[in-house]
Amino acid sequence: MRFGVVARRDREAALKLAYRVYDFLKVSGYEVFVDRETQRHLPEFDESDVIPLEEMDVDFIIAIGGDGTILRIEHRTKKDIPILSVNMGTLGFLTEVEPNEAFFALNKLIEGDYYIDERMKLRTYLNRDISIPDALNEVAILTGIPGKIIHLKYYVDNGLADELRSDGLIISTPTGSTGYSLSAGGPFVDPRLDVVVITPLAPIALSSRPMIVPANSRIDVRILTVHREAILSIDGQFYTYISPDTEIRIKKSPRKTRFVRFSRDIYPKYTLKIKKKF
16 A cells, blocks of 8 residues: 655644654555655655655545645645545544544554545536636635625526625535535535535525535526626635636536545434433
8 A cells, every 4th residue: 555644734743743654654564655845844754755745646645634734635636545634633624533543543544444435526617717626615706805795696507596795605515514604604414415505605685595406506606796806715725816707617526535434423423321220
């Protein structure tokens, strides 16, 4: 097996754990690569094992950080490489194990005692350009000037779904339903469902509510605000300004994010406790 190691760059504990994981795998006889940005912040890694994240071609990536580290991997790798995520972040909604479990999890991975959890992604086309990174969490179309609303229409499979004046529009996957969309009033969606959530961001009209559509739907957004650019955000990691005449189309991506998991449970197990009578 070939492994890649990617760490959060702004936390010393994450970098040190990354080196311990790297050393453990090397000593165990595996081929291990480290992304260049991780090595820049901790030069102890062997230079011959350092490659850009975009060129990483391995069987598994060990991500040591938070959700931002996972999203960086997803936006920059060219293949759907399974990710084992170790939580060294603030929230860690996407991460699988805690730091004290890292080597136990690695042993289970090496022994084949795991399964792959596949998550859908969204692809955004701007004037049919596909150079935008796929979104694991959400695509957000936002007002370009804070305090100024944006006027837009959005269509689902060529049918007008809504016209709204708001701070923006969030189109999220089930994975992303617990993030930006949820904070804007959208629903939590079980990650096993194959759907897309559309959530208006602070709409003026009370009738503009979140909706859930099938994942194979095509969503087109038209910006009606003429004199201001809008902002397109992908997972809070990629941003670009878009002019009002830009054609925005969002569809389910052919790619998926693949997580290494050790349990199929989505929700904590509930155990009924019966009080004994003596």
